[in-house]
Amino acid sequence: MADVITADSNWDPALSKLISSLQDVEKISSGGEDIDFLKGLLQSKELNALVNVHSKVAKICKDDRLIPTLSTATKIHYEVLELLSQRCHISPLCKEAFHLLKSPHLHSLLAAHDAIAQKDFQPLLPEIPVEMDEDEETIKIVTLVKSDEPLVSAQSMEPIVGATIKTDEETGKIIIARIMHGGAADRSGLIHVGDEVMEVNGVDVEGKTPTDVLTILQNSEGTITFKLVPSDGKSGCRESKVRVKAHFDYSPETDPYIPCKEAGLAFNRGDVLHIVSQDDAYWWQARKETERSARAGLIPSRALQERRVIHERTQKAQGNDSKSTCTSICYTPPASPMLTSNNSNNTSNTNSTITCRGPKTKKIMYDLAENNDFDREMIATYEEVAKLYPRQGVYRPIVLIGAPGVGRNELKRRLMARDPEKFRNPVPYTTRPIRQGEVAGREYIFVTREKMEADIAAGKFIEHGEYKGHLYGTSGESVKAIVNTGSVCILSPHYQAIKALRTPQLKPYIVHIKPPSFEKLKESRTSARAKSTFDETNSRGFTDEEFEEMIKSAEKIDFLYGHFFDDEILNDDLAHSFEILVSCVQRAEEEPLWTPASWVQ
Numbered sequence: 001m002a003d004v005i006t007a008d009s010n011w012d013p014a015l016s017k018l019i020s021s022l023q024d025v026e027k028i029s030s031g032g033e034d035i036d037f038l039k040g041l042l043q044s045k046e047l048n049a050l051v052n053v054h055s056k057v058a059k060i061c062k063d064d065r066l067i068p069t070l071s072t073a074t075k076i077h078y079e080v081l082e083l084l085s086q087r088c089h090i091s092p093l094c095k096e097a098f099h100l101l102k103s104p105h106l107h108s109l110l111a112a113h114d115a116i117a118q119k120d121f122q123p124l125l126p127e128i129p130v131e132m133d134e135d136e137e138t139i140k141i142v143t144l145v146k147s148d149e150p151l152v153s154a155q156s157m158e159p160i161v162g163a164t165i166k167t168d169e170e171t172g173k174i175i176i177a178r179i180m181h182g183g184a185a186d187r188s189g190l191i192h193v194g195d196e197v198m199e200v201n202g203v204d205v206e207g208k209t210p211t212d213v214l215t216i217l218q219n220s221e222g223t224i225t226f227k228l229v230p231s232d233g234k235s236g237c238r239e240s241k242v243r244v245k246a247h248f249d250y251s252p253e254t255d256p257y258i259p260c261k262e263a264g265l266a267f268n269r270g271d272v273l274h275i276v277s278q279d280d281a282y283w284w285q286a287r288k289e290t291e292r293s294a295r296a297g298l299i300p301s302r303a304l305q306e307r308r309v310i311h312e313r314t315q316k317a318q319g320n321d322s323k324s325t326c327t328s329i330c331y332t333p334p335a336s337p338m339l340t341s342n343n344s345n346n347t348s349n350t351n352s353t354i355t356c357r358g359p360k361t362k363k364i365m366y367d368l369a370e371n372n373d374f375d376r377e378m379i380a381t382y383e384e385v386a387k388l389y390p391r392q393g394v395y396r397p398i399v400l401i402g403a404p405g406v407g408r409n410e411l412k413r414r415l416m417a418r419d420p421e422k423f424r425n426p427v428p429y430t431t432r433p434i435r436q437g438e439v440a441g442r443e444y445i446f447v448t449r450e451k452m453e454a455d456i457a458a459g460k461f462i463e464h465g466e467y468k469g470h471l472y473g474t475s476g477e478s479v480k481a482i483v484n485t486g487s488v489c490i491l492s493p494h495y496q497a498i499k500a501l502r503t504p505q506l507k508p509y510i511v512h513i514k515p516p517s518f519e520k521l522k523e524s525r526t527s528a529r530a531k532s533t534f535d536e537t538n539s540r541g542f543t544d545e546e547f548e549e550m551i552k553s554a555e556k557i558d559f560l561y562g563h564f565f566d567d568e569i570l571n572d573d574l575a576h577s578f579e580i581l582v583s584c585v586q587r588a589e590e591e592p593l594w595t596p597a598s599w600v601q
């Protein structure tokens with residue numbers, strides 16, 4: 001048989017050699033079951049095919065030409081695009097190169113290149129079926145290299161091998177409780193949740209506690225060998241592709257509930273997290289999107305975070321203001337919607353009338369009902385996100401949100417003045433009669449009260465209000481109409497309009513215009529002789545109380561809606577704020593950005 005094999009040029013030479021040696025062994029020993037088994041295995045076509053594949057891969061890997069020179073092609077792509085965008089008007093070649101490089105196909109190709117270069121792939125191979133004697137207990141011997149990460153506390157072996165252990169309540173045995181994605185245990189692929197630990201570095205752990213095991217681990221050097229009994233239903237835990245945007249700050253250091261602080265992942269509101277495992281109902285495993293090669297850490301699941309916030313609010317409502325553990329909420333909403341949500345007659349929040357003062361176009365009293373859906377959103381946890389790629393000629397509406405008087409309309413006016421063809425404001429609707437000199441569809445779209453009321457009831461308006469007996473409002477259709485003509489729709493609605501605007505149809509890019517400190521606010525507005533929008537006649541400057549009100553409003557907006565903002569601009573120096581706004585608009589036009597997953601088809 002060996003001769004037949006070696007004559008076959010496809011047969012791996014190393015395998016042929018092994019078979020020959022086996023035949024030599026057979027000559028001097030009496031053979032037996034083991035030798036027959038080995039012979040069968042080494043002569044199987046499947047093993048030969050596998051060894052061939054391995055040799056080819058190993059050979060290719062040695063080829064220097066195939067090693068990626070960089071793994072950040074997408075970043076460089078953006079930098080080149082940015083450089084080219086500033087030169088498009090100078091050279092037609094630059095313009096052509098810019099449009100070629102802007103193609104989403106090229107971007108996807110480079111993103112795929114980077115993923116491969118960063119080895120961001122985990123092939124999921126099906127379990128190899130193993131025929132096993134049911135009565136026979138299989139034991140795994142797994143050797144891991146001990147990590148050099150310093151131990152922060154003596155509570156867990158997680159930093160040493162990337163896994164946590166616990167005592168099984170029923171059997172009293174030490175079992176693997178959790179495997180951290182990207183840690184040594186995970187990378188080995190040989191240790192699974194539920195595996196029973198029999199020995200660590202040759203020491204029998206029966207009857208020992210997790211702390212005893214930890215001591216053994218701490219005292220060992222170099223490598224650590226586990227003797228394990230595999231769990232029955234090995235968790236073939238698949239890495240999920242889910243990305244979420246965190247809507248709150250989290251620090252495992254200050255979280256008393258986390259099972260292992262060292263295994264936790266700290267993050268800030270707005271961070272995009274890759275959820276790699278949701279196997280545990282309370283503790284998910286995640287990695288920051290910006291730190292793709294780091295090991296995963298524990299974060300509270302959505303359910304756990306919601307419970308925690310409800311618990312904290314209940315404590316507060318009962319006057320037992322326990323120290324906040326991990327959220328950094330500084331603004332206290334008037335009432336907890338979660339605690340009052342069963343009370344459907346609770347009208348205290350509804351029909352709040354926001355009076356807008358100032359010049360003609362602003363004389364609208366928005367009569368927005370605080371939406372129940374938003375009440376649910378008040379417990380801000382995670383929002384599933386996906387990257388939205390820019391489409392040539394289809395621009396996302398730019399929405400400027402901010403405290404009354406902060407400067408949203410001023411920035412909007414400047415943008416429209418800079419390129420009136422490109423930036424357009426939707427024409428509002430009204431039920432008031434048309435005046436002399438006005439053209440229907442230019443100043444306003446004039447409709448009957450019945451029609452407008454029906455459309456408001458049907459949710460067609462982003463915002464609406466009543467002033468001197470007439471209805472005014474902006475419809476979602478008008479925004480879409482501008483987007484469809486290839487212009488950039490620019491809006492500066494009341495902040496409560498965010499809910500109506502943030503839809504998969506409109507896909508707005510929301511910028512929070514924030515006031516600077518009181519001193520800077522007063523100084524900049526006074527030196528520019530800014531006119532107060534709190535004054536009906538718009539004929540005086542802002543008062544100190546109005547500046548204070550502006551700052552308070554901004555804090556409230558940030559607390560309620562901060563997680564929905566794509567950008568924020570501190571409106572101190574007007575010229576500088578305008579420059580930042582222009583770069584925000586450019587970003588929304590050109591970069592793939594994280595948006596709610598439902599916006600990406």
Ligand SMILES: Nc1ncnc2c1ncn2[C@@H]1O[C@H](COP(=O)(O)OP(=O)(O)OP(=O)(O)O)[C@@H](O)[C@H]1O
Nearest residue numbers: 404405406407408409410524528530531533572574
């Ligand atoms: N950074 C700034 N420095 C100086 N003055 C400013 C600045 N930003 C805005 N202003 C001035 O402040 C006044 C109010 O601005 P604007 O009308 O844009 O406010 P607004 O946010 O639209 O307010 P409202 O929502 O009440 O209509 C205007 O006179 C504007 O020119």
